[in-house]
Amino acid sequence: MRRTILIQLVSFLSFLSFSGAINLDASSDDSTRSAANAIAKDLMSFYNESASNSPPGVFDKKYSWWKSGAAWDTMIDYWYLTDDAQYNSVVQKALKDQAGAAGDFMNPSLVALESNSDQATWGLAALSAAERSFPEPEDSPSPSWVTLAQTVLEQQASRWDASTCSGGLHWQISPLNLGYTYKNSLANGLHFELAARLAAFTGNQTHVEWANAAYWWAWNIGLINQSTYSVYDGADSLLACKNIVPVQWSAPAGAFLYGSATMYSMTKSDLWHNRVIGHLNAINSTFFYPPGHSTNEPVLFEASCEPENVCTGDQSVYKNTLARSMAWTASLMEETADMIHTLLGSTATAVAAGCTGGDTGSICGKSWLLGRWDGTIGFDQELTALSVVQARLVEAKRPLVTANETAEGAGTAGNSEEAEGKIGGSGKMYLSWSAVGVGLVAVIFTVYL
Numbered sequence: 001m002r003r004t005i006l007i008q009l010v011s012f013l014s015f016l017s018f019s020g021a022i023n024l025d026a027s028s029d030d031s032t033r034s035a036a037n038a039i040a041k042d043l044m045s046f047y048n049e050s051a052s053n054s055p056p057g058v059f060d061k062k063y064s065w066w067k068s069g070a071a072w073d074t075m076i077d078y079w080y081l082t083d084d085a086q087y088n089s090v091v092q093k094a095l096k097d098q099a100g101a102a103g104d105f106m107n108p109s110l111v112a113l114e115s116n117s118d119q120a121t122w123g124l125a126a127l128s129a130a131e132r133s134f135p136e137p138e139d140s141p142s143p144s145w146v147t148l149a150q151t152v153l154e155q156q157a158s159r160w161d162a163s164t165c166s167g168g169l170h171w172q173i174s175p176l177n178l179g180y181t182y183k184n185s186l187a188n189g190l191h192f193e194l195a196a197r198l199a200a201f202t203g204n205q206t207h208v209e210w211a212n213a214a215y216w217w218a219w220n221i222g223l224i225n226q227s228t229y230s231v232y233d234g235a236d237s238l239l240a241c242k243n244i245v246p247v248q249w250s251a252p253a254g255a256f257l258y259g260s261a262t263m264y265s266m267t268k269s270d271l272w273h274n275r276v277i278g279h280l281n282a283i284n285s286t287f288f289y290p291p292g293h294s295t296n297e298p299v300l301f302e303a304s305c306e307p308e309n310v311c312t313g314d315q316s317v318y319k320n321t322l323a324r325s326m327a328w329t330a331s332l333m334e335e336t337a338d339m340i341h342t343l344l345g346s347t348a349t350a351v352a353a354g355c356t357g358g359d360t361g362s363i364c365g366k367s368w369l370l371g372r373w374d375g376t377i378g379f380d381q382e383l384t385a386l387s388v389v390q391a392r393l394v395e396a397k398r399p400l401v402t403a404n405e406t407a408e409g410a411g412t413a414g415n416s417e418e419a420e421g422k423i424g425g426s427g428k429m430y431l432s433w434s435a436v437g438v439g440l441v442a443v444i445f446t447v448y449l
């Protein structure tokens, strides 16, 4: 009872302190849903289905193609987590159009320039649709979501190249492309995640083997640091992958985390347990404590470019990949939930504090470190903001279904009564989010009193 009053008081104070245009009380499902609703609307305002300068399914040619795949993946989560189905037909059409006639997301207009990480991003969006029982469009039922994901995984497995560096995928698909000789953690991490999640979804042993092989390769070659679990950018196969480029990005770190958590959920093994904890600790210490920022208020930031404000187009969306990966990891391995929800909860509050721009007064900025809107407007900004803000709703959902247990079969998956039951049952997760509020309110009192 006392806890309830405290939580309400904190919520009220947080509301007063952070009443920007997006009023987010990061400890409330309702508040989170309406914030996600506003950000999704702003995100979708960058999509024009009938625009002549972009093919259907692509936000705008000026953004890298993979980002549209990440955006549809995020919008599938948006529907799954908020029950707002208003964008579903747009999302269905976008994914099926971009999958192409062969159902492999080898975009004919880009084929010479497409990378394995681009293709995996789209394959993972199709897999998210399968896992969440996202409806198939009525007019084009096949190939199904899971078949699209499987096609991508099989193509990638066939590109596994043991002739250099004892294995691994090249970054680029075409040998004619600059970057082909580079074997990087993003392409290999997303391939690993795709194999792991498909293994969990279908129970197919071949997919389990591919996931194991992809992880061990990255580990043995040194793309994953064996003492810290830091994930490094990549290595050149012309130099036998001996020259690891030690830059760290949030997206591949997220892919290895989510894939490992999926493998843990299947095996319950110590091996995968330790890998999840290792990756999570590396992510915590690398991507949440920007220089000069209070340790009471962790905020997700792109460590290798954001402090110097030099993030390029692709790098400004990596936080989207990491936030989604962390959110689902929390549901696959309960032991990680407190930490993940604390990290993403204080980040969500920081994100919302920066969503006060533009005509709507709700446009989000790209950096979340200022406590206010940073003056920038764009698709990247809305996409990263949405994945962070809606992340807390994952805790009200059951872990993702497998092919043997569809969402319908699972009955009341994620309805709010069950969610409250879960929170009431453990009390743990709810408090962890509120604790974030307490910390922030305490900080504000210190400043103003």
Ligand SMILES: *[C@@H]1O[C@H](CO)[C@@H](O)[C@H](O)[C@H]1NC(C)=O
Pocket (backbone or CB within 6 Å): 048, 049, 050, 051, 052, 053
């Ligand atoms: C979408 O694109 C079409 C064709 O280019 C254009 O006529 C229309 O005005 C655009 N709609 C919006 C909302 O921008």
Ligand SMILES: *[C@@H]1O[C@H](CO)[C@@H](O)[C@H](O)[C@H]1NC(C)=O
Pocket (backbone or CB within 6 Å): 199, 200, 201, 202, 203, 402, 403, 404
């Ligand atoms: C699904 O059911 C099939 C047939 O009973 C079984 O072989 C497979 O391992 C199951 N998959 C999972 C992920 O449990």
Ligand SMILES: *[C@@H]1O[C@H](CO)[C@@H](O)[C@H](O)[C@H]1NC(C)=O
Pocket (backbone or CB within 6 Å): 150, 154, 204, 205, 206, 207
């Ligand atoms: C398992 O996956 C492999 C590779 O994708 C595929 O060739 C095989 O047909 C699958 N097995 C089953 C039983 O679906």
Ligand SMILES: *[C@@H]1O[C@H](CO)[C@@H](O)[C@H](O)[C@H]1NC(C)=O
Pocket (backbone or CB within 6 Å): 222, 225, 226, 227, 228
């Ligand atoms: C792994 O990380 C530790 C700690 O940062 C560092 O000392 C070590 O050199 C790294 N190992 C490799 C192989 O990069």
Ligand SMILES: *[C@@H]1O[C@H](CO)[C@@H](O)[C@H](O)[C@H]1NC(C)=O
Pocket (backbone or CB within 6 Å): 281, 284, 285, 289, 295, 339
């Ligand atoms: C997360 O990282 C911060 C900063 O390095 C550290 O103070 C904190 O103890 C870490 N949290 C956990 C749970 O390891």
